[in-house]
Amino acid sequence: MLDFQFICPLVNGIHARPATEIEQRAAKFEAQITIINQSKDSKANAKSVLSMIGADILLNDQCQFVFQGADEQQAYTFFKSFVENELADIDGPVETAAADTMQDLPLFLEKAQPQFLRGKAASSGIGRGKPVIIGKIDLHSVAEQYPAADSSENSKVINSAVLKTTAALEHEIEHADTDAKAVLDAHLAIIKDTQLQDTISKHIDAFNAPAVIALAGDEICQTLEGSSSSYLRERALDIRDIANRIVENIVGEKISSDLNLTQGSVLISEGLLTPSQLLALPKEMIKGLVMGDGGDTSHTVILARSFNIPTLTGVEQAVQLCSAAQEVIVDARAGVLIADANEMTNKYYQLEAVKQAKIEIRLAKFKSAAVSTSDQVELNISANIVTSNEILSSLEAGADGIGLFRTEMLFCERAVPPTEEEQFEHYKFVVENAAGKKAVIRTLDIGGDKPCEYMGLPEEENPFLGYRAIRMYPEYEDIIKTQFRALVRAGEFGEVSIMVPMISNLDEIKWIRNMLDVVTAEICADSNKTVKVSLGIMVEVPSTLYLLEKASSYIDFVSIGSNDLTQYFLACDRGNKNIANLYNHLDPSFLRLVRDIIANADQAGLRVSLCGEMASDPTAQPLLIGAGLRNFSMSASLIGKSKEQLCALNVSDCQALLAEAIDADNPAQVTALVEKFTAADQQMPIMCKSLIFTKQAVSSKEEAIKRLTDNLEAELRIPVAGNVEKAIWDREAVFSTALGFSVAIPHCKSEHVSQNSVSVMTLDKGIDWGNDTSIELVIMLTVSKDDSDDTHMKIFSKIARKLMHEDFRSSLIDSDNPESILHTLQETIAA
Amino acid sequence: MFIVCIAACPTGVAHTFMAAEALEVKGKALGLEVKVETQGSMGADNIITAEDLARADAAILAADVAVNDLERFADIPKIECSVADPIKHGDALFEALIKEFN
Numbered sequence: 001m002l003d004f005q006f007i008c009p010l011v012n013g014i015h016a017r018p019a020t021e022i023e024q025r026a027a028k029f030e031a032q033i034t035i036i037n038q039s040k041d042s043k044a045n046a047k048s049v050l051s052m053i054g055a056d057i058l059l060n061d062q063c064q065f066v067f068q069g070a071d072e073q074q075a076y077t078f079f080k081s082f083v084e085n086e087l088a089d090i091d092g093p094v095e096t097a098a099a100d101t102m103q104d105l106p107l108f109l110e111k112a113q114p115q116f117l118r119g120k121a122a123s124s125g126i127g128r129g130k131p132v133i134i135g136k137i138d139l140h141s142v143a144e145q146y147p148a149a150d151s152s153e154n155s156k157v158i159n160s161a162v163l164k165t166t167a168a169l170e171h172e173i174e175h176a177d178t179d180a181k182a183v184l185d186a187h188l189a190i191i192k193d194t195q196l197q198d199t200i201s202k203h204i205d206a207f208n209a210p211a212v213i214a215l216a217g218d219e220i221c222q223t224l225e226g227s228s229s230s231y232l233r234e235r236a237l238d239i240r241d242i243a244n245r246i247v248e249n250i251v252g253e254k255i256s257s258d259l260n261l262t263q264g265s266v267l268i269s270e271g272l273l274t275p276s277q278l279l280a281l282p283k284e285m286i287k288g289l290v291m292g293d294g295g296d297t298s299h300t301v302i303l304a305r306s307f308n309i310p311t312l313t314g315v316e317q318a319v320q321l322c323s324a325a326q327e328v329i330v331d332a333r334a335g336v337l338i339a340d341a342n343e344m345t346n347k348y349y350q351l352e353a354v355k356q357a358k359i360e361i362r363l364a365k366f367k368s369a370a371v372s373t374s375d376q377v378e379l380n381i382s383a384n385i386v387t388s389n390e391i392l393s394s395l396e397a398g399a400d401g402i403g404l405f406r407t408e409m410l411f412c413e414r415a416v417p418p419t420e421e422e423q424f425e426h427y428k429f430v431v432e433n434a435a436g437k438k439a440v441i442r443t444l445d446i447g448g449d450k451p452c453e454y455m456g457l458p459e460e461e462n463p464f465l466g467y468r469a470i471r472m473y474p475e476y477e478d479i480i481k482t483q484f485r486a487l488v489r490a491g492e493f494g495e496v497s498i499m500v501p502m503i504s505n506l507d508e509i510k511w512i513r514n515m516l517d518v519v520t521a522e523i524c525a526d527s528n529k530t531v532k533v534s535l536g537i538m539v540e541v542p543s544t545l546y547l548l549e550k551a552s553s554y555i556d557f558v559s560i561g562s563n564d565l566t567q568y569f570l571a572c573d574r575g576n577k578n579i580a581n582l583y584n585h586l587d588p589s590f591l592r593l594v595r596d597i598i599a600n601a602d603q604a605g606l607r608v609s610l611c612g613e614m615a616s617d618p619t620a621q622p623l624l625i626g627a628g629l630r631n632f633s634m635s636a637s638l639i640g641k642s643k644e645q646l647c648a649l650n651v652s653d654c655q656a657l658l659a660e661a662i663d664a665d666n667p668a669q670v671t672a673l674v675e676k677f678t679a680a681d682q683q684m685p686i687m688c689k690s691l692i693f694t695k696q697a698v699s700s701k702e703e704a705i706k707r708l709t710d711n712l713e714a715e716l717r718i719p720v721a722g723n724v725e726k727a728i729w730d731r732e733a734v735f736s737t738a739l740g741f742s743v744a745i746p747h748c749k750s751e752h753v754s755q756n757s758v759s760v761m762t763l764d765k766g767i768d769w770g771n772d773t774s775i776e777l778v779i780m781l782t783v784s785k786d787d788s789d790d791t792h793m794k795i796f797s798k799i800a801r802k803l804m805h806e807d808f809r810s811s812l813i814d815s816d817n818p819e820s821i822l823h824t825l826q827e828t829i830a831a
Numbered sequence: 832m833f834i835v836c837i838a839a840c841p842t843g844v845a846h847t848f849m850a851a852e853a854l855e856v857k858g859k860a861l862g863l864e865v866k867v868e869t870q871g872s873m874g875a876d877n878i879i880t881a882e883d884l885a886r887a888d889a890a891i892l893a894a895d896v897a898v899n900d901l902e903r904f905a906d907i908p909k910i911e912c913s914v915a916d917p918i919k920h921g922d923a924l925f926e927a928l929i930k931e932f933n
Contacts, residue, residue: 734841735895739918745845749872781844783872793844793873800848804856804918 002076003066009088013058016186016238019049021090023189025082031069033079038062049186050195050239054223106334106722107729108351108706112344117321119290119312121332123305124637126349127288128329129264131322131339134273137244139214142255149208157209158200161249165242166191168249190242196220210247217243225324236323261285266330268322273300283307288330290318290337303409305635306386308393312337347699351706355721358714363640367398371643373625374650381643382438382633384611388426391433394636398643401437403633404499404559404611405430407483411444416454417479423486431494438497440536440559440609440633441490443483445469445501455479464567469502470512484519491531498533499559504541506550512537513554536607540564545597552604559633560597562612569593585614586623586667595627595658602628609633616642619674625649626658653677679784684755686792687825690715691759692818698761701769705729705746708759708780716755717782723752724782738769742813743803747781747796756792757782758799760821762813777813779803795829802828834858834928835879835887835904836867839894840914843872850893850917851877857921861929870899879903889932891924893917908932 010018014035026033026046033046037055039062044055046065057063065083067075104110105118149157169188190196196216203215221236248255261281266288267273273291278300289304289311304311310332318337322328325339329349338345372378382403383394391402410418410426431439447457447468455476460466473480490496500512516535523529536557537544542565544551548558562585567574569590572582584590594610601608609631614620616634621642624632634642657677661670691711698704705728706721713721727748731737738744759780766774781796802808808828815821836854840846851867858865868879879887881903890909892898893916908931916924 731842735915737845739846739849739915747842747844749842749844783844790873793871796844797848797869797871800845801852804849804852
């Protein structure tokens with residue numbers, strides 16, 4: 001027996017690729033070759049890839065090669081040289097997904113160091129649940145679909161399927177490029193691996209051949225999933241891949257499985273989930289959705305939004321991260337997917353939930369009431385929906401009506417268009433539930449970008465400027481007429497507002513007017529009914545600005561589709577990242593266009609609303625009020641917050657602001673103007689009871705700072721808690737603000753602070769503030785960057801001075817009454 | 832003995848004033864005359880004048896940022912320290928000062 005020691009030089013350990021390399025070399029020798037991982041007290045057969053993977057050999061693990069048999073000397077010499085000269089270089093770098101630079105990870109989460117991936121938030125919210133990998137096939141349920149067989153039958157069928165799979169892999173390897181070839185080579189090694197064969201033999205008595213493979217796959221994956229290396233855990237996917245391929249060759253057809261969600265789940269998909277896949281699942285069980293692919297405007301994302309499912313897109317390697325996880329968190333606010341959260345990560349989400357609950361309470365009063373500006377101009381805040389039943393949740397969220405019901409979901413993902421009756425039921429449902437509130441239903445907005453097979457629309461190079469919406473209505477008159485009929489019939493149950501997209505000239509308006517008149521006449525003649533129907537158009541093509549006066553003879557209302565209007569007016573594709581900087585509804589020229597459209601619509605006596613993202617943008621809102629907009633339509637989840645913001649505005653101030661904004665040079669200047677305008681709003685007192693907490697149970701410095709900054713956000717003193725939290729930590733990094741006497745004074749002077757504040761927290765027991773300083777009292781000072789007034793600074797300096805006096809400190813530390821602390825502080829300032 | 836002092840910290844919001852208070856309180860307790868100029872975020876306050884400097888025996892510059900008009904103190908004995916020092920170790924600071932310059 002011969003042996004030598006070595007230290008694993010591979011960054012990702014001995015995973016499938018290097019194991020394959022070792023296995024190929026070991027196969028040439030007669031001798032038994034064993035690798036002992038002394039660091040993990042595990043050992044592996046060097047002639048089995050799976051065995052080596054299972055030994056969990058990671059970077060810098062202390063290992064030993066052991067050779068025993070006839071040619072052990074040759075094997076020893078060969079491998080000694082291989083380990084010294086080649087091993088370190090046999091594994092190429094593993095590509096990692098580029099970090100998302102759009103948004104920093106929240107500071108508290110960064111400190112918590114969870115296992116995570118970044119993604120683009122496509123539907124907001126935070127959800128957690130069991131990861132369910134879409135496309136991951138449960139072989140056990142596949143096995144149940146086939147008859148039982150005995151072990152000799154199983155053995156025969158499996159042998160033949162393994163041979164077929166091997167042949168297929170070999171064929172693919174011949175045609176594969178380098179990267180794919182490496183993976184396929186590893187797969188080929190797995191299928192030829194003695195451990196796989198041994199494991200299959202072990203389970204050969206199972207119910208039938210697919211069941212044997214299912215059990216063997218599970219057993220091998222279990223070893224891998226127990227590895228401490230995430231890279232090795234990911235390799236379980238390779239095994240599952242191979243197992244699926246073998247089973248497909250056993251049953252002779254493609255296999256798929258119906259997902260049966262029995263508990264709160266997060267759906268993970270490597271590619272894009274189709275809308276029908278999503279629709280087929282029980283919504284109440286879906287706590288989150290993660291896709292490797294899928295833009296903001298995909299139907300799946302639109303659906304996810306409508307069902308309030310937190311969704312991340314563009315998450316690469318999500319399947320690898322989640323396949324071994326018990327629970328994952330989809331945080332579509334921070335744009336992060338977390339597997340098996342640790343204690344501090346859970347703390348983060350617990351604190352976030354507390355903050356959200358406070359904000360919800362604050363917004364509750366706006367949800368149930370109609371709102372007006374501070375100078376009593378009435379406003380209407382409606383909801384955008386994509387499915388009829390969303391009207392119920394929208395009304396609950398405070399919608400004053402439906403400003404946009406997109407009907408495309410009724411038409412897509414199916415073989416034939418919906419019947420008049422089917423559509424009628426949906427439209428009637430919306431109109432009835434609107435119960436006298438405005439319900440705007442948009443007719444089919446479809447083009448080459450939204451495939452509808454039965455329409456046979458040609459694929460276009462530039463679908464947004466092409467054959468879409470109203471432009472194709474004459475060719476598909478049957479389909480459109482059916483939709484108009486269903487809409488008009490719904491008008492019997494309450495007023496229905498029909499809105500037509502993509503209008504660019506008067507002839508189109510005349511065409512739809514005529515269509516509506518014909519249909520209305522037919523329906524009313526049929527049954528002597530009376531219907532209440534109004535007609536309107538989307539304003540998204542800039543030419544409509546000059547059409548409105550003439551259009552008013554044919555239509556009753558317009559709705560500005562600010563998303564498309566922005567891209568058409570500024571000639572920039574909103575999906576093109578290279579010109580994303582151009583696509584901005586705060587562009588001064590665009591603001592001027594919107595102002596003129598609203599003015600022209602008013603003059604023509606047309607009701608005007610706005611249903612794009614601009615409607616819920618807090619920066620755009622004062623400008624829109626200034627432009628004369630009174631009807632807003634947006635995602636239901638944003639209604640409470642928008643109502644709160646809009647209520648605080650005053651029309652004449654907003655008019656002055658808009659005039660300045662239109663005069664600005666660029667969107668950045670507009671943003672700055674609006675920020676200044678908002679900050680000038682009424683000042684809050686620097687201290688108040690809601691900023692004082694006594695005898696709190698707090699586990700760390702991180703928690704104390706997060707709770708105090710979160711509270712400032714809930715109290716509307718800062719717009720985003722995370723930014724101020726960061727500013728506080730930046731200051732702590734210079735040197736700790738705890739300087740003895742059980743007191744810490746975290747503080748910052750930051751552009752992220754809108755209202756100067758003194759926050760106080762006393763603790764039920766001391767916490768470490770760094771450098772072994774125990775703290776019982778936290779006084780946090782948050783100062784606005786452009787605070788030119790010395791009054792508040794004088795207050796801060798007085799408090800700071802006073803903290804040097806023990807009687808003052810102990811009167812704060814000992815108090816369990818926020819009121820009395822406030823009183824003590826106020827006395828200090830007055831002195 | 833008359834001591835002139837500067838207190839200045841990075842943000843100029845809190846420690847500048849805590850240090851100033853500590854210097855004044857400790858100095859007084861030791862029977863010294865102390866004048867502290869704060870260089871905080873609202874600018875300098877309680878500025879040390881040429882007259883003060885003419886009769887000052889020593890200076891304490893407790894600062895973690897550059898002190899404005901530092902040249903004023905060129906000709907008098909001084910201790911330079913962190914803004915945290917008077918807050919944390921006020922007694923030791925004055926002890927050292929007295930030992931050095933008295």
